[in-house]
Amino acid sequence: MTGTSASAGPAGPAGSGSLTAPTSWATGVVREVRHHAGGAVVLRLAVDGMGPRLPGQHVVVRLRADDGYTASRSYSVASDPADPLVELYVERLVDGEVSGYLGDVVEVGDELEVRGPVGGWFVWDGVRPALAVGGGSGVVPLVSMLRHAGSTGHPDRVCLVAAARTLERLPYADELVGGCQVVALSQERSPAGREPGRLVAADLEPLLRTGQQVFVCGSSAFAEHASRLVVDLGVPAADVRVERFGPSG
Amino acid sequence: MAGTRGFTGRGRSADPRLPPGQHDTGSGWPVLTAEVTPSVDLSRWTMTVDGLVGRLASWTWDELRALPTTTWSGDIHCVTTWSKLGTSFRGVSVDVLLEAAGPGPGAAFVLATSTTGYTTNLPLADLTGGRAWVVWEHEGRPLPVEHGGPVRLLVPHLYFWKSAKWVTRLTVLDRDEPGFWERNGYHDRGDPWLEQRYQGD
Numbered sequence: 156m157t158g159t160s161a162s163a164g165p166a167g168p169a170g171s172g173s174l175t176a177p178t179s180w181a182t183g184v185v186r187e188v189r190h191h192a193g194g195a196v197v198l199r200l201a202v203d204g205m206g207p208r209l210p211g212q213h214v215v216v217r218l219r220a221d222d223g224y225t226a227s228r229s230y231s232v233a234s235d236p237a238d239p240l241v242e243l244y245v246e247r248l249v250d251g252e253v254s255g256y257l258g259d260v261v262e263v264g265d266e267l268e269v270r271g272p273v274g275g276w277f278v279w280d281g282v283r284p285a286l287a288v289g290g291g292s293g294v295v296p297l298v299s300m301l302r303h304a305g306s307t308g309h310p311d312r313v314c315l316v317a318a319a320r321t322l323e324r325l326p327y328a329d330e331l332v333g334g335c336q337v338v339a340l341s342q343e344r345s346p347a348g349r350e351p352g353r354l355v356a357a358d359l360e361p362l363l364r365t366g367q368q369v370f371v372c373g374s375s376a377f378a379e380h381a382s383r384l385v386v387d388l389g390v391p392a393a394d395v396r397v398e399r400f401g402p403s404g
Numbered sequence: 405m406a407g408t409r410g411f412t413g414r415g416r417s418a419d420p421r422l423p424p425g426q427h428d429t430g431s432g433w434p435v436l437t438a439e440v441t442p443s444v445d446l447s448r449w450t451m452t453v454d455g456l457v458g459r460l461a462s463w464t465w466d467e468l469r470a471l472p473t474t475t476w477s478g479d480i481h482c483v484t485t486w487s488k489l490g491t492s493f494r495g496v497s498v499d500v501l502l503e504a505a506g507p508g509p510g511a512a513f514v515l516a517t518s519t520t521g522y523t524t525n526l527p528l529a530d531l532t533g534g535r536a537w538v539v540w541e542h543e544g545r546p547l548p549v550e551h552g553g554p555v556r557l558l559v560p561h562l563y564f565w566k567s568a569k570w571v572t573r574l575t576v577l578d579r580d581e582p583g584f585w586e587r588n589g590y591h592d593r594g595d596p597w598l599e600q601r602y603q604g605d
Contacts (some may be wrong), residue, residue, distance in 0.1 A: 219406070220413040227425055227485055252414050252427075260410040267408060273602065275588035276438055375435040379550065382440045392440040392520075399436050 180217065181205055181268070183269035185261055186240055186352065195292075196258045197233075199240040202269050208236040209278040209357030211398075212297040214271030218253055223326065224273070228253040231295040231372075231398075232272065233327065235302035244326045245293040277398045281307060283368050287315045288381045290373025291324065293400060297372060298327045301336075303360065312333055312361045318354045318377065335362055356384050363388060372398040380403045422478050422488050423596035429486035435550045436484060437521065437569065438584075442520050444554055449519070451538060451555065455575035460504030463553070469497040469540070476537055478575055483563040493547075493558050495539030498531045501574065508575065510578040516557050516566075517573040524568050524583035525592060526559065528576065535561055538571060563594035563601070569589040 183200035190196050202214075217227040236243035245257045261267075279285050279300040287297035293319045304313040314335035319325035320342045331338050338345045339354045349358075354377075371382045371392055377401045386392055422428060452462040463471070477492040507528065514526050530536065537558045540547050547553035552569025559566045565585050586592050591600040599605060 216412065218408040218411040220411055221407040224416055225425065226411075226413055226427070229484060234583045256408075256411050265409050270602075273589055275563060276584070375550070377443060379435075386440055392442070395440050397439050398435075 163318060180268045180270050182266065183216075183241065183267045184300070185263055185265045186265055186387075190258070191244075194258050195326065196245050196247075196261070197244065198257060198261065199234070199242045200243070200267065200269060201239070202241050204269065205269070206239065208232060208234075208241075208272045209274075210236060210281070210303040211278040211296045212272040212274040212299075213296065214241060214269050214273065216243070216253070216257070217268040217270070218256060219268065226253050228286065229273070231292075231297045231299070233298045233302075235299060235306050237303070237306050244292060244295045246326075276380070277370065277372070277396050279303065279313070279368070279370065281309075282312070284366065285313045285365050285368050285370060286359070286362050286364075286385075287313055287370045288318075288354075288372075288385070289315065290318045290354075290377030290381065291320075292326055293371075293373030293377060293398070294326050294331070296318075296398065297370060298330060301330065316354070316358060316362065318373070318381070354381060354384065356388055359384055360388055363390065367394065369395045370398075371395060373400065375399045406449040408452045408498065418490070422487055423481055424599050425574065425601075426481055426596065427447055427488040428484055429488050432486075433488055433491075433551065434482065434484075434486055436482065437550075439520055439522070440491075441550055442466055443549070444519050446554055449554070449572060451571070452573045452575065453501050453505035454573065455515075455577055456508045456511045457576050458508060461501065461505035463501075468496060468538070468555070471500055474534075476539075476560065478560055480560050480564050480567070482602050483565060483590065483594065487596075492498060492543050492544040493537065493539040494541035494544075495537045495555075497534060498538060498574070499534060502532065505576070507576045511576045513577045515575045515577060515581050515583060516568040516571055517575065518568050519572050520570055520598075522568060522584050523568070524566050524584055525581055526562070526566055527580070527593065530559060530562060530566075530593070531574075535559065561595070563591075565590065566594050 181204050183202040183326035213229045219225045230243040244368045247258045250252045289297045301313050301315050316337040317331050318339045339358050341353050446465040450462050454460045474493045479489045481487045517523050539558045540555045557568040557571040
């Protein structure tokens with residue numbers, strides 16, 4: 156359940172990833188803050204006592220005002236599980252109470268309450284070939300998978316297809332080059348020369364492999380579109396795992 | 405616990421309808437599912453109550469809609485912290501379905517199953533006493549497929565992942581058997597007012 160907000164709720168075959176129950180709240184110390192186009196921010200946190208992570212999981216961040224009022228949101232983790240720091244890419248939402256704070260106020264050295272990692276479903280096992288299809292900030296948990304594939308010496312195990320309006324608005328665009336990565340931009344020609352346009356079957360078809368697992372992450376509309384494309388190309392629905400970002404601030 | 409430096413918060417709501425840690429999503433209704441949205445063929449779909457029951461009860465789409473219906477109005481709460489306040493659904497009370505099947509001695513839990521294979525577990529007590537429905541209308545319109553249409557479970561007093569989309573079966577059990585999200589770190593009961601989000605809460 157994730158991202159700009161965790162996807163919770165209905166759906167998912169009886170199969171299951173590993174059981175992951177987040178424990179109690181921990182303190183995450185902000186080690187790095189990097190601001191991006193459109194108000195997005197990358198935060199890298201040292202979270203004391205956080206257990207092992209799996210690529211694709213998310214954490215919950217809780218902010219607390221002096222009067223005890225709290226606001227919690229879920230954010231996908233972009234870092235490889237081998238990375239000692241928990242990396243979050245936070246997209247600024249209009250009037251976002253939490254994303255606005257994280258984008259405007261947070262500085263290196265600040266402490267945030269963090270819980271996790273959460274999720275046993277939208278996770279990659281590191282072994283099975285995976286096609287990862289992300290829209291906008293939906294690429295964030297997929298980047299964790301891509302990085303994990305690279306750090307374990309099997310970069311070809313994950314093909315990441317990233318869709319966005321413009322390159323500037325695509326999180327981690329600099330990592331989505333080479334290999335079997337595809338960047339599909341709706342408003343610009345992609346660096347590899349793809350003409351502007353929304354994601355289509357032809358973007359995905361060359362990357363399909365028998366036995367592959369497919370991960371789709373993005374807004375509800377994107378997830379619906381991309382998962383439909385994949386199934387229409389013949390991928391069994393049971394091999395497709397979807398994470399939809401819900402609106403939250 | 406110390407406050408977060410520089411965070412004042414703006415989401416304070418005096419709205420007594422919001423459980424702890426939830427915020428009002430307004431007119432929106434986020435879609436959050438973990439798999440491909442299925443297409444449900446109503447000509448072959450059935451609603452079944454089985455398991456620890458006196459008799460297996462099953463209804464076709466037409467038979468289900470011929471049962472006495474109820475309109476429920478109120479608030480729903482997603483574990484991802486959004487709540488949708490003042491919404492409504494129409495369908496048949498789970499009491500009616502269970503009554504037809506007759507839960508046997510020792511019946512204490514239910515596993516709801518969707519056409520997709522999604523499952524979620526609930527105490528029997530949370531599905532009885534006029535607190536749970538099988539619904540096919542939202543605010544007067546057919547329930548959209550992305551929101552679980554044609555038919556979903558509605559258990560609004562628990563976090564909304566318990567309200568299984570595309571529901572097709574309720575299996576009565578004498579033991580609690582974790583469902584999909586419950587095996588993936590989420591709470592077995594999921595009471596928003598107790599903030600039972602994750603295992604261990």
